[in-house]
Amino acid sequence: MEPQGEAYTIFAQSMDRTGYARGTLATREGLSAAVPPLDPRPLLTMEDMGMGGMGHDMAGMDHSQMGGMDNSGEMMSMDGADLPDSGTSSAPMDHSSMAGMDHSRMAGMPGMQSHPASETDNPLVDMQAMSVSPKLNDPGIGLRNNGRKVLTYADLKSRFEDPDGREPGRTIELHLTGHMEKFAWSFNGIKFSDAAPVLLKYGERLRITLINDTMMTHPIHLHGMWSDLEDENGNFMVRKHTIDVPPGTKRSYRVTADALGRWAYHCHLLYHMEMGMFREVRVEE
Template identity: 45%
Template sequence: MKRQLLAAVFGGLFTVVVNAAEYNISVDRVQIDTGDFVKEGIGYNGASPGPVLRFKEGEEVTINVTNNLDEMTSIHWHGLILPFEQDGVPGISFPGIKPGETFTYQFPIVQAGTYWFHSHSGFQEPNGAYGAIVIEPEGREPFRYDREYVVQLTDKHPHSGDRIMRNLKMSADYYNRQQQTASDFFAESSKKGFMAALQDRMMWGDMRMMKADIEDVQGFTGLINGKGPEQNWTGLFEPGERIRLRFINSSAMTYFDIRIPGLEMTVVQADGNNVQPVNVDEFRIGVAETYDVIVRIKDEKAYTIFAESMGRSGFARGTLAPEEGMTAEVPELREAPLLTMSDMGGHMDHGDMSDDDMADMNGDDMAGMDHSAMGHDSMDQGDGASMPADPFYAKGSGLIPTASNGGKFLSYADLKAQNPLYEDREPTREIELRLTGNMERYEWSINGTKYEDADPIVLQYGERVRFKFVNETMMTHPMHLHGMWSILDVGEGKWNPLKHVISVAPATTVYMETEVDAPGEWAFHCHLSYHAASGMFRKIVVEGGPDTTMAEGTQNGQQGGES
């Protein structure tokens, strides 16, 4: 125990940078101290988060991963384009890494930007098994900065992942502390009348959902680079400098709304890919997404990095300061949003409401909205000319974000590729994926079928597939396709941005296209840990391509629903 503690302390101080093209990573039991609680967890090289791996575009990396646990493990290189046997998903890419074993990953680095890595076995990732990847590009970047920091967020919970999953299965609202109470009900009935309030409650009851069902798992402490709000991770700067912040959301379940009061941020990358720069006051980072922003600080004072969870049940906090120990004011959490009827959409398949009821509550059919028709014209959707509605939320949704200073909040609609990787072309076909679930039983699925009951999605090498996500649930799902880029349809044609996670808000339809250019077998799932584990997961099989013999070699691998 003493040795492990020491290792954790040492690792915490010197996790910084490993520079060679060969890397050694040990998977270890570690202590995680959030400031609020100390918890046994899993980390890399003796610490959680693990090291920042710094790669260079064009190099070939060799990574030796030694499993010091008494259970199987794996590392998935999130967002990296690589041969599928190197992707690290047990049961799909490879069998996993046994206790005591060292597995050697080897793959070329064919991209640049900010990514991360994590275990794809059981709930090791929520238990602490994650780290950052920074890839330096071959050429000059389309922006400049004087210094940079990784800002890696997580939602550290005092309960282990297994325990959280058991509790959610037992009672889906186990960790939902913001349920509306009887007194909320009476307040509501005095406002809109008893019958209306009652009817409202009954309708939500039929949905097996509640208005406050924005975060499944509350009660966490938000961490930045492993530090809780009181421990206050601090990045130093010299006044006048331009600072690149590489935000990575490594949370199990939590979306964060991020701002640095007093500073404008310029978003220059999303999910590792350069985007045409956008100035924002605040942005929402979905689970497993990354955003790189540049801030320029002219004065000699401290600024707070404030990351509120989307449901406002917790926050992470850090500081940018000219000197160690300087702090700035930490804002209060804003009021928790409530879901609205709009967030129900017209697609709930587990309620027992009649069609009439559905028609009543679904006056604005945003669930079928067509994102390809967006573009600059989407400006018109706003209530006021200066504040256009975000087309990636259902009209009237309770989740539509607003900047705390009344300024600009980043939308997916703002993301445009800086330098498109692929030619724009017509997709060869469309695949509809309905995101489905039964909240009461805490079952999550795609097209109503859980992973273990589902056939793989078969794609042909060389095709361009248009995926249509129809979110029929009232939760937001960050959908992550391994191995190939997700080209998010923001209605900008060739400028549509490349991502590796596509967040789909309740009652919306979102399209993405994928150039099927990577043979083999890949995972495709909701990146909320407990949604993936309870069935919102698919295997993708890419048939054909230059390397077919390898793809066929592993087809009898076991199912791997672990995330």
């Protein structure tokens, strides 16, 4: 955008829509532009949390533990179809009750996401996403169908081919986990103080797959090395420092372990990092 004389408002609102930051892009001092109203507060749907497309006919789910869930309104009519956008007519849920849902028997169902054993009966994990996808073209929670153009990862185009060119030799799968009421955050249900380092061999090309089992978006940053985002088919898309992982998504990227040493790997919401969503990555010969 190149200003033509008028002013433009740069507007950034908080996730809960309780406040905003405002800046002005102008060609001279003293110009200002209108400030838009805050958007409605977004509400997560089942699909947002990786539970979409599952229906309510799952024999493997222990529904007796779901007594605290608010199934009123349109939540009662879910049949696997696309749900309305967050902040519209989907009824809010009592998320605290999801800790009681028996997901263990669902992992073996066709199309259901598996989870590491470290998440099972873990007091630091209050939910698990069972139906995940990359959603690279999704504007995100509270940003869909709002009448504005919202840039997504699908809009990013690299100006160069995969700089490494090799196919990944192995895959490391990590789950982004947490407990909202305890404000505990971790990888695979294991907080940093209890976690072993992630070991990489110097020079190897590997794939890291992240699955978000929480109700919050996590921007994940690996220090010292690039993160080469992949599309749904495993093709190189674009090189990034940080990979944004919304709730209920599964995103993969390639890493070339070309920097010896000990590196930080963490959620860039720093209060999540401080509470345990942090790992040490060691690159060794």
